[in-house]
Amino acid sequence: MRIRVSVRKRPLSLKEKATGEVDVLQVAGGKGRVIVHQPKTRVDLEKVVESGVFEFDNGFGESCGNRQVYEEAVENLVGRVWGGCRGSVFAYGQTGSGKTFTMMGEGKEEGVTILAAEKLLRERKRKGREDLDVYVSLFEIYGGKLFDLLNERKVVKCLEDGKGRVCFLGLTEHKVDDLEDVRRLISEGGEGRSTGSTSKNDASSRSHAVLQFSIRKQKKRRERVGEEFGRLSFIDLAGSERGKDTDKSDKQTRLEGAEINTSLLALKEVIRSLALGSGTQHIPFRGSKLTQVLKDSFVGEDSCSVMIACVGPGGSDVEHTLNTLRYADRVKERGVDGGGGTGGGEANQGEEQMQQMQQMQMQQLRGVNTKNLDGRPGTAPSSRGGGERGGNLGRRSLDAGIGGLGRRSIDGGGGGGRLSEALERREREEKKGKRRESVGGGQAAKENNSQGGGAGADRVASKVRERIRRRSLGMAGGREKAEKEAMKLVEKKIPTIQGGGNKKEKKETERKLLLKQKGKELIECHRSGMTKLLAMVKVEMKMVNQADQNRDFLEEYLNCLEELVERKRDVVGAQSAKLQEWKSAREMVKDMGGREEEEEDIDYLEELGQEEDLRLN
Numbered sequence: 001m002r003i004r005v006s007v008r009k010r011p012l013s014l015k016e017k018a019t020g021e022v023d024v025l026q027v028a029g030g031k032g033r034v035i036v037h038q039p040k041t042r043v044d045l046e047k048v049v050e051s052g053v054f055e056f057d058n059g060f061g062e063s064c065g066n067r068q069v070y071e072e073a074v075e076n077l078v079g080r081v082w083g084g085c086r087g088s089v090f091a092y093g094q095t096g097s098g099k100t101f102t103m104m105g106e107g108k109e110e111g112v113t114i115l116a117a118e119k120l121l122r123e124r125k126r127k128g129r130e131d132l133d134v135y136v137s138l139f140e141i142y143g144g145k146l147f148d149l150l151n152e153r154k155v156v157k158c159l160e161d162g163k164g165r166v167c168f169l170g171l172t173e174h175k176v177d178d179l180e181d182v183r184r185l186i187s188e189g190g191e192g193r194s195t196g197s198t199s200k201n202d203a204s205s206r207s208h209a210v211l212q213f214s215i216r217k218q219k220k221r222r223e224r225v226g227e228e229f230g231r232l233s234f235i236d237l238a239g240s241e242r243g244k245d246t247d248k249s250d251k252q253t254r255l256e257g258a259e260i261n262t263s264l265l266a267l268k269e270v271i272r273s274l275a276l277g278s279g280t281q282h283i284p285f286r287g288s289k290l291t292q293v294l295k296d297s298f299v300g301e302d303s304c305s306v307m308i309a310c311v312g313p314g315g316s317d318v319e320h321t322l323n324t325l326r327y328a329d330r331v332k333e334r335g336v337d338g339g340g341g342t343g344g345g346e347a348n349q350g351e352e353q354m355q356q357m358q359q360m361q362m363q364q365l366r367g368v369n370t371k372n373l374d375g376r377p378g379t380a381p382s383s384r385g386g387g388e389r390g391g392n393l394g395r396r397s398l399d400a401g402i403g404g405l406g407r408r409s410i411d412g413g414g415g416g417g418r419l420s421e422a423l424e425r426r427e428r429e430e431k432k433g434k435r436r437e438s439v440g441g442g443q444a445a446k447e448n449n450s451q452g453g454g455a456g457a458d459r460v461a462s463k464v465r466e467r468i469r470r471r472s473l474g475m476a477g478g479r480e481k482a483e484k485e486a487m488k489l490v491e492k493k494i495p496t497i498q499g500g501g502n503k504k505e506k507k508e509t510e511r512k513l514l515l516k517q518k519g520k521e522l523i524e525c526h527r528s529g530m531t532k533l534l535a536m537v538k539v540e541m542k543m544v545n546q547a548d549q550n551r552d553f554l555e556e557y558l559n560c561l562e563e564l565v566e567r568k569r570d571v572v573g574a575q576s577a578k579l580q581e582w583k584s585a586r587e588m589v590k591d592m593g594g595r596e597e598e599e600e601d602i603d604y605l606e607e608l609g610q611e612e613d614l615r616l617n
């Protein structure tokens with residue numbers, strides 16, 4: 001599996017220009033080098049600009065059209081489909097960053113999907129492959145379900161055949177002979193897509209849209225459809241967003257936002273696992289509908305993918321832009337050959353995987369070839385800073401410009417800065433004799449108490465213990481009450497099941513069931529997150545000890561730490577997405593006059609989430 005990663009910057013919109021937005025993004029001459037300038041005010045009120053440099057396979061500035069994006073990033077993949085390849089092109093980015101514009105086009109600017117269709121149809125003629133037909137299907141993934149956008153939004157099932165290949169039950173495929181057919185189908189399907197409004201985009205796509213071109217052999221007698229020869233999927237992912245972007249939106253939009261983020265995290269997790277593993281590695285394709293659908297594009301020797309990371313240039317979006325670029329950077333680093341795993345059970349990724357990751361980091365470090373802006377071999381690893389206590393690495397005053405900064409200096413340098421600050425703090429605390437252990441989740445803290453677990457970890461552990469105690473008391477003393485409540489719920493459900501309940505009751509019951517389901521998912525997600533964190537803590541302990549004993553290990557240590565922090569963010573991100581889903585479901589129940597039965601648990605989880613955030617920051 002190979003992933004090419006490109007970045008596309010859109011121009012400032014009229015609205016942004018009117019509000020005086022500053023362009024903080026520079027794409028250097030189509031080479032794939034992207035520079036982000038992030039204005040900041042330091043604690044001493046000095047204004048500084050942190051500049052970060054990222055490198056990708058391609059970079060497209062605001063003056064590049066869709067055709068250039070297509071020719072440089074996608075065309076090659078289209079050609080490979082005629083060799084039987086299963087490929088995918090996916091656009092990732094913040095809401096309003098230009099994903100739909102790039103994929104589907106707008107006005108006279110044709111999207112890369114149309115341009116790819118043009119080549120597919122042209123090649124068919126040129127190669128004289130009239131024995132093969134081109135089919136188009138278009139569906140969206142919304143709320144964990146698939147809807148056929150070319151067949152009145154009928155529900156489609158995503159299954160696997162005996163050979164482990166993904167197939168779509170109930171999805172209509174439309175044979176196309178010319179480009180007009182494709183244009184018509186795309187515009188027809190686009191009308192049925194779920195859209196909503198966020199603070200960043202008035203017509204935001206609230207679903208992942210998947211346009212598939214299937215190359216099929218002509219069907220033989222008795223066959224319903226011809227055998228598939230190759231497949232090319234274009235995925236216009238729903239916008240990644242932060243709670244802030246949807247905080248003024250309605251519950252539905254927030255619930256959608258949480259689901260979108262969950263599936264994007266699952267996609268990242270899949271790519272990460274693919275790059276880590278050999279064939280025996282578990283790949284969590286079942287983490288979301290999106291990853292189940294994309295499975296074919298990621299496994300197998302003939303699979304190939306292109307990611308187009310879309311970014312906005314505005315200063316107010318710089319956090320988003322950095323998030324997108326970091327996500328893309330991870331995909332690029334990970335998206336290498338190998339990754340042939342077909343996915344087994346939903347096993348937890350434990351210590352073994354972390355060790356593999358550690359090894360891989362070291363290998364990467366040995367082969368690292370980072371350049372400074374001027375093209376000279378750089379010193380990025382050391383500029384990541386721990387050894388130099390580089391709290392200010394990657395920071396320059398406005399006058400100083402950006403020259404000479406290492407790659408990913410915001411990410412790396414800033415991270416290094418945080419690390420060195422933390423090290424300094426630790427030293428200070430040690431001197432005062434009140435060093436606090438700052439690693440580990442609740443469970444981990446419990447286990448690590450013998451190693452001097454500090455107040456933060458203790459607090460989490462005591463909360464867990466308190467919760468377990470309260471639970472057990474409730475079970476011992478309140479069984480009767482619980483049974484009564486269960487009966488009440490069943491009684492409420494009976495009229496609905498018998499079809500005799502009124503609409504309101506039915507809705508209320510459905511919402512309560514949804515709330516219960518979301519609660520269950522939240523707790524499962526929390527539990528698996530804790531297991532992952534625990535595995536990470538074990539690796540961290542080893543790393544810290546090694547780095548303490550052997551200073552030569554410091555650079556490897558910093559790289560591993562960076563990876564660990566990223567993984568912890570993912571775990572916390574997944575937990576807060578699930579928490580958000582649960583909260584939206586709870587609000588829906590409250591609206592119907594329902595009671596909050598699990599408030600206590602959630603207060604606890606919210607607090608835990610805040611603890612995690614504190615620990616990561």
Ligand SMILES: Nc1ncnc2c1ncn2[C@@H]1O[C@H](COP(=O)(O)OP(=O)(O)OP(=O)(O)O)[C@@H](O)[C@H]1O
Pocket residue numbers: 009010011013062093094095096097098099100101102106201203204205206237238239240310
């Ligand atoms: N490269 C570009 N050139 C000119 N205008 C662009 C470009 N990219 C995006 N735009 C404009 O920006 C706006 C938002 O773009 P678009 O709808 O494609 O964003 P999106 O990433 O798909 O958002 P969402 O995830 O919310 O659906 C549109 O009005 C579009 O015309």
